[in-house]
Amino acid sequence: MQFTPDGPRKRDESFGLPMWQVAGFSVLFVALLLAFFLVPGIGHTDDGGGHGGPVVPVLLGLVIILSAAKLGGEVFERFGQPAVLGELIIGMALGNLALLGVDGFEFLRTAQGLEILAQLGVILLLFQVGLESNVAEMLSVGWSSLLVAVLGVIAPFFLGWGVSAWLLPDEETLAHVFIGATLCATSVGITARVLKDLGKLNTRESKIVLGAAVIDDVLGLVILSVVAGTISAANTGSSLDSLDALAIIGKAVGFLVGAILIGGWLSKRVFRLAGFLKIEGMLLALSLAACFLLSYLADRIGLATIVGAFAAGLILDGVHYRDLGERTKHTIEELILPIAGFLVPVFFVLMGVRVDLSTFGQIEVLGFAAMLSLAAILGKMICAAGVLERGLDRTSVAVGMVPRGEVGLIFAGIGAQLVLHGQRVISPPVFAAVVVMVIVTTLMTPPALKVTLARGARRRRAPALVEEPVDRPSPPLG
Amino acid sequence: MQFTPDGPRKRDESFGLPMWQVAGFSVLFVALLLAFFLVPGIGHTDDGGGHGGPVVPVLLGLVIILSAAKLGGEVFERFGQPAVLGELIIGMALGNLALLGVDGFEFLRTAQGLEILAQLGVILLLFQVGLESNVAEMLSVGWSSLLVAVLGVIAPFFLGWGVSAWLLPDEETLAHVFIGATLCATSVGITARVLKDLGKLNTRESKIVLGAAVIDDVLGLVILSVVAGTISAANTGSSLDSLDALAIIGKAVGFLVGAILIGGWLSKRVFRLAGFLKIEGMLLALSLAACFLLSYLADRIGLATIVGAFAAGLILDGVHYRDLGERTKHTIEELILPIAGFLVPVFFVLMGVRVDLSTFGQIEVLGFAAMLSLAAILGKMICAAGVLERGLDRTSVAVGMVPRGEVGLIFAGIGAQLVLHGQRVISPPVFAAVVVMVIVTTLMTPPALKVTLARGARRRRAPALVEEPVDRPSPPLG
Numbered sequence: 001m002q003f004t005p006d007g008p009r010k011r012d013e014s015f016g017l018p019m020w021q022v023a024g025f026s027v028l029f030v031a032l033l034l035a036f037f038l039v040p041g042i043g044h045t046d047d048g049g050g051h052g053g054p055v056v057p058v059l060l061g062l063v064i065i066l067s068a069a070k071l072g073g074e075v076f077e078r079f080g081q082p083a084v085l086g087e088l089i090i091g092m093a094l095g096n097l098a099l100l101g102v103d104g105f106e107f108l109r110t111a112q113g114l115e116i117l118a119q120l121g122v123i124l125l126l127f128q129v130g131l132e133s134n135v136a137e138m139l140s141v142g143w144s145s146l147l148v149a150v151l152g153v154i155a156p157f158f159l160g161w162g163v164s165a166w167l168l169p170d171e172e173t174l175a176h177v178f179i180g181a182t183l184c185a186t187s188v189g190i191t192a193r194v195l196k197d198l199g200k201l202n203t204r205e206s207k208i209v210l211g212a213a214v215i216d217d218v219l220g221l222v223i224l225s226v227v228a229g230t231i232s233a234a235n236t237g238s239s240l241d242s243l244d245a246l247a248i249i250g251k252a253v254g255f256l257v258g259a260i261l262i263g264g265w266l267s268k269r270v271f272r273l274a275g276f277l278k279i280e281g282m283l284l285a286l287s288l289a290a291c292f293l294l295s296y297l298a299d300r301i302g303l304a305t306i307v308g309a310f311a312a313g314l315i316l317d318g319v320h321y322r323d324l325g326e327r328t329k330h331t332i333e334e335l336i337l338p339i340a341g342f343l344v345p346v347f348f349v350l351m352g353v354r355v356d357l358s359t360f361g362q363i364e365v366l367g368f369a370a371m372l373s374l375a376a377i378l379g380k381m382i383c384a385a386g387v388l389e390r391g392l393d394r395t396s397v398a399v400g401m402v403p404r405g406e407v408g409l410i411f412a413g414i415g416a417q418l419v420l421h422g423q424r425v426i427s428p429p430v431f432a433a434v435v436v437m438v439i440v441t442t443l444m445t446p447p448a449l450k451v452t453l454a455r456g457a458r459r460r461r462a463p464a465l466v467e468e469p470v471d472r473p474s475p476p477l478g
Numbered sequence: 479m480q481f482t483p484d485g486p487r488k489r490d491e492s493f494g495l496p497m498w499q500v501a502g503f504s505v506l507f508v509a510l511l512l513a514f515f516l517v518p519g520i521g522h523t524d525d526g527g528g529h530g531g532p533v534v535p536v537l538l539g540l541v542i543i544l545s546a547a548k549l550g551g552e553v554f555e556r557f558g559q560p561a562v563l564g565e566l567i568i569g570m571a572l573g574n575l576a577l578l579g580v581d582g583f584e585f586l587r588t589a590q591g592l593e594i595l596a597q598l599g600v601i602l603l604l605f606q607v608g609l610e611s612n613v614a615e616m617l618s619v620g621w622s623s624l625l626v627a628v629l630g631v632i633a634p635f636f637l638g639w640g641v642s643a644w645l646l647p648d649e650e651t652l653a654h655v656f657i658g659a660t661l662c663a664t665s666v667g668i669t670a671r672v673l674k675d676l677g678k679l680n681t682r683e684s685k686i687v688l689g690a691a692v693i694d695d696v697l698g699l700v701i702l703s704v705v706a707g708t709i710s711a712a713n714t715g716s717s718l719d720s721l722d723a724l725a726i727i728g729k730a731v732g733f734l735v736g737a738i739l740i741g742g743w744l745s746k747r748v749f750r751l752a753g754f755l756k757i758e759g760m761l762l763a764l765s766l767a768a769c770f771l772l773s774y775l776a777d778r779i780g781l782a783t784i785v786g787a788f789a790a791g792l793i794l795d796g797v798h799y800r801d802l803g804e805r806t807k808h809t810i811e812e813l814i815l816p817i818a819g820f821l822v823p824v825f826f827v828l829m830g831v832r833v834d835l836s837t838f839g840q841i842e843v844l845g846f847a848a849m850l851s852l853a854a855i856l857g858k859m860i861c862a863a864g865v866l867e868r869g870l871d872r873t874s875v876a877v878g879m880v881p882r883g884e885v886g887l888i889f890a891g892i893g894a895q896l897v898l899h900g901q902r903v904i905s906p907p908v909f910a911a912v913v914v915m916v917i918v919t920t921l922m923t924p925p926a927l928k929v930t931l932a933r934g935a936r937r938r939r940a941p942a943l944v945e946e947p948v949d950r951p952s953p954p955l956g
Contacts (some may be wrong), residue, residue: 054590055597055783059774066767070760112532113594119533281819282548288820289544296537305533335816341759342766342817 001353008009058113062346064105065114068094069345079202080196084348085446090351092334099358107113108353118350119305122189126306127291128340129192130313131333132201140205145211147386152401153211153219163375167368174231178418178425181227182411182434183376183404184220187442188213189306190403193348194446200342200453205393210398216401217307218252224411231420255301256311259294263315267454269375282347284335287316354409355439365429369436376441377402393456396449403445408438512662536591540824542583543592546572547823548665562668563824563924566591569830577836593711596828597783599821600667604784605769606818607670608791609811610679611688613738619682623689625864630690630879631697634661634857641853645846646908652709656896656903659911660889661882662856663698665920666691668881671826672924678931683726683871688788688877692859694879695785696730709898733779734789737772741793762813765794832887833917847905847914852918855880871934874927881923886916 068090076086093367094105195206257281291312298308316332380401412434415426546568554564572583640656673684689879769790853879858879862872890912
């Protein structure tokens with residue numbers, strides 16, 4: 001609809017809007033959003049109206065999430081912080097307005113459709129990261145990744161066990177072990193997003209962190225399964241079969257190696273065959289199907305879905321779409337970009353929404369939570385010692401391993417459901433402390449990583465011409 | 479991962495694969511898919527495994543739907559049919575494999591996440607159609623659209639009433655009226671997709687159909703609300719307040735006019751302001767937010783969500799994104815394309831999955847269904863008389879109005895829940911007949927429209943230089 005019939009727009013009036021006007025716009029937007037929910041009945045989606053069904057609250061949620069994500073991202077980018085931190089913080093604000101009496105946003109926590117879109121978002125984010133990664137480069141830092149991952153599991157595990165044994169002397173040993181296990185997880189989503197926001201995904205440090213996070217997911221899963229198995233065995237008076245533990249490890253390693261070898265071989269052939277088909281959109285559909293299939297299979301094996309998505313990205317990295325010939329105008333990366341731009345913010349805003357600020361109000365929880373957070377951060381800092389290459393930015397690698405994100409919450413959630421000798425392994429106050437630990441490690445990572453990466457880059461610029469440390473590869477894995 | 483290290487691929491081996499090889503590939507794919515579900519346990523998603531939660535069945539569903547959609551689309555395009563018909567048919571095949579004892583696909587019917595993705599898909603499809611439409615052009619065919627819509631509501635309404643009164647003499651009058659009302663709806667999704675597949679969205683015939691479908695949704699809503707109100711009034715012994723009917727009409731018309739006028743004015747300013755923000759992905763996020771907001775508001779008013787999405791597309795049509803300046807490399811259309819390519823097939827495959835072929839097995843249902851389908855098709859054929867312009871392809875306009883799709887199913891579903899004098903207004907066998915009518919009208923449209931459009935184009939090519947009928951506009955509306 002031609003609303004500007006007055007000839008071509010003057011280009012110079014489009015830019016240079018003063019800061020106060022942007023601020024005014026933001027305030028107006030927030031006021032409108034609040035007004036929308038303070039007017040009774042407007043924000044409530046279950047009172048008849050149309051016949052749209054379950055998609056209707058999802059539509060409203062998406063409007064709020066997309067607007068809020070861009071607003072939060074904009075404000076934080078203006079302060080020089082990664083956009084993802086703004087998305088998390090504005091999500092926390094939306095999710096906790098109920099504490100101020102505004103409960104119109106509560107449906108964001110519960111709408112299942114939004115949860116599924118958020119999960120698809122983080123799956124696509126790791127798919128993107130996989131597409132930008134490269135198996136050969138991952139293997140070239142393989143020993144570093146392995147050592148970083150092992151150190152990043154062992155250190156927080158025993159630190160967490162120690163903190164729990166010290167501050168909660170009445171709990172059973174297996175409870176301490178479980179709390180140690182919740183500190184092992186690494187949530188690669190946050191780190192991957194920050195590295196992506198800052199354009200650092202192709203550094204060797206990033207490869208080490210991403211590789212270590214994948215190995216970490218496997219190791220964390222093994223520890224979790226072994227601990228949970230020991231607890232259920234203790235309940236029945238028996239002990240865990242060590243073959244079970246071996247089976248878990250074998251499945252996980254087999255999946256990753258199998259996915260990359262078989263998937264790489266198969267996808268090349270499937271994409272070449274697909275090149276003969278006439279229909280439009282084949283590249284996008286096949287890429288998404290591959291991503292979702294490996295995510296699904298990863299879950300079936302017992303791994304996180306995002307590990308499968310990362311493997312799918314590795315497999316499809318930049319080679320096979322050429323088989324679709326000249327008819328393909330876009331690369332997979334270009335096709336995925338708008339879909340990820342739509343769904344990825346849903347994940348991070350919702351992760352913020354899920355944070356319950358009222359847990360911060362309990363003093364005794366806060367003390368335990370502070371020590372647990374310290375153990376979680378210090379434990380991952382020891383990862384720095386695992387970087388074998390000289391001249392790399394070890395601090396950034398360690399900081400990149402810190403966030404626990406949803407993986408830590410999932411672990412704690414499993415613990416909250418396990419029962420040992422008639423009592424929950426993770427009691428509600430302990431669970432609250434674990435949640436605080438997850439929040440602290442997740443929120444500190446974006447700004448901390450920004451600082452350490454900038455410092456690392458400054459330090460490297462000076463002696464780079466003499467040492468050229470980046471070009472000296474470590475012995476490749478396998 | 480470099481799996482082809484043997485230098486650049488020979489380009490000439492990439493094309494010209496014989497038909498039998500494509501067929502072999504298709505058979506292999508279907509066999510693999512079936513094997514996947516016949517192996518016990520693999521296809522079942524609720525037996526422990528990972529910790530992925532509700533997204534896991536959605537992932538599996540998306541793999542199946544995306545692969546099946548491209549396979550079905552490819553086969554039907556090779557036979558010269560629109561791809562959407564292939565998606566519907568392969569969806570019907572998947573959804574009814576349970577009749578052959580393969581029940582691994584049953585979760586496609588019930589997974590709520592897939593339903594929400596499908597709804598987002600049809601919303602984005604209508605948003606795309608709106609983006610390719612133009613208010614000025616819509617108004618230039620306004621009187622034709624209005625007349626087509628009114629005829630397309632009145633004729634099927636009385637034909638359906640008549641068929642019901644003739645074949646179901648024992649039912650109450652209000653039941654006949656309700657069956658007539660279910661024949662009024664037009665599901666613009668199918669027609670829009672076929673016109674899009676065939677590249678005909680910009681013809682005047684398409685504008686008339688799209689405009690008429692929007693008006694139809696408003697009229698259908700009014701009839702439905704009035705009939706439902708009369709039934710509930712008859713139950714309590716009172717009669718419907720005619721002010722209620724007027725209020726429904728007022729709300730619907732007010733929404734559309736308001737959305738286009740206020741939305742157009744507002745979106746221009748919001749997009750210009752957004753041009754000053756630094757963050758990436760602003761155009762995509764704002765466009766999607768506008769689309770979802772209007773879809774949500776349409777539902778709140780009592781209209782279908784897709785009417786709001788269409789209005790959002792009209793508002794954002796090709797003007798305001800220029801306000802985002804040179805930093806925007808893509809148009810809204812280009813950004814929406816991959817998202818729609820992901821979600822739109824989900825809608826059409828799931829629409830096929832929902833068709834229960836076992837209803838075709840009941841003879842007495844089939845007789846009533848056949849007459850009802852005939853009434854539905856003939857009723858919309860009368861629409862052809864509503865096209866005021868000379869030289870246009872009236873048959874294609876009428877055929878474009880035929881599909882009832884999900885709108886007809888929604889109407890019938892409401893009827894199945896309404897109770898009059900202790901009995902359901904729409905009994906189960908009558909509901910099955912309505913479902914058959916919806917299937918017939920929906921499935922016949924793609925091939926029929928393809929035939930009539932081709933005939934219309936042939937006829938026009940011959941005398942076009944003499945008459946130039948396309949350039950003679952009818953009196954504009956308003």
